[in-house]
Amino acid sequence: MKFSHHFRYHCRALALAASLGLALGTAAHAATLKFANQGDALSLDPYSLDETQQLSLLGNVFEPLVGRGKKLELVPVLATDWKQTAPTVWRFDLRKNVTFQDGTPFTADDVIFSLKRAQDTGSDVKTFVQQIAEIKKIDDHTIDVITKQPFPILPQMITQWYIMSQKWCEANNAVHPADKAKKVENAASFKADGTGPYEIASREPGVRTVFERNPHYWGKIEGNVDKAVFTPISNGATRVAALLSGQVDLIEPVPLQDVPRIKANPDLKMLHGPELRTIFLGMDQKRDELLYSNVKGKNPFKDKRVRQAFYQAINIDLIKRVVMRGAATPTNLLLGPGINGFSPALNKRLPYDPAASKKLLAEAGYPNGFEVGMNCPNNRYVNDAQICQAVAQMLAHVGVKVDLTVEPKATYFPRILSHNTSFYMLGWSPSSYDAQNVLNALVATPDPKVGQGQFNIGGYSNPKVDQLTHEIASESDPAKRNQLIAEALKLTSDDIAYLPLHQQALAWGVKKDVHVVQVPDDNFFLKWVSVK
Structure with a gap:
């Protein structure tokens, strides 16, 4: 399919510039890796929160049908092959002789169950499977995925839809997802049973999570990490001190002011x-x-001038x-280079102009400004x-x-996902590496039943953008599709649906004897890590 090759070209070009090579073959000795991040996964349920760090950690335990390689190319995982057999039908051949970590065989029934669970009311990953109408079982290792309309990027869209065990979920009363927005938890919040290369050996939320190699893993583990200890360290200085003292082998992110210290240390290296x-x-x-404003009886943000x-x-x-010490790329769009549909022509910001701002506020009826509450995390983004x-x-x-409120992501995400905010910060990395995901998740008018606009927390709505988003989903001609994307992005930009800031840069601090693969989607796979 021409579209898929065109898409992979963009991803490959970006990934090649950002990836670090890893020698092939498993190292001779087993090793322990100790790594830290500024925040923790908020749950072990892969459907409870569509957040990169959580899905990245859980991607070592659970697996999708289709995954990503070191160059962000699509690779077979629990599906060995896939093809479109009709405009709305995709045939997937499932991998045989795979078991979940409790020994239960992986079959088509688990995929069908996982679809229902991902589409459940409490799921935060509805956008991954929104276009799927049903899955038909052909046999234990063959399925037909039926989409609601032609959807040419289905394989790209499901790379972080992790398959769960029907037997385990039913036995542990975890048939429904742990809904973070409603602060609902179940066994899947604290225990995990996947098909992946690592198992959860122990879990202390907010303190430590220990991974151990799955001895029955079906695939190849290139690295030599037998055990990995993950520690969330929210304070940047403490995180750096842990790396410098040898308490941990890798930290992410490195506070920008500490980059020179790490570069100067002969035992460490910076990965950018x-x-x-x-x-x-x-x-x-x-x-x-607005919930949090001194303006009563109307909403200032409904006015484009504001x-x-x-x-x-x-x-x-x-x-x-x-603030970013140069480690950011300002943007006018909700997507950056490397995402299919990115348009340099549209990526031109309005000029910084406080005088123009005051004039616009006065024209909108706020000559003296107004008060508004703002919510931000303090341990999620750089x-x-x-x-x-x-x-x-x-x-x-x-x-x-x-009136600024900053808080850890453990309380921040439940707050904004329940729309308990007037003005907020969010970061988005489209798992499909395609503009359709951005438009559908962030810009389309919210429809909770199907997951459309699931992360459009402010409720922006433009019927023309909705129409274009629908057309983009089913259009298979790359040129026409990108024209539709450009039109939708221009409308969104002209409406000032959001206030885009920048694409942040990755900054990892690592011991020199640790070899890892850093890819632009910020996913971290233990199976690619080698410790000398």
């Missing part, structure tokens, strides 16, 4: 690379009155230079709290008083 994630600010454009005023009050170059503090200060210069 572009990340596909875009950081942006969202606004409640749906409610008739949204534009906020946009032009943000000095993105200052944020890049001072310098997330500092970015929000800088934005609050910039808005103050045009008369907008921001």
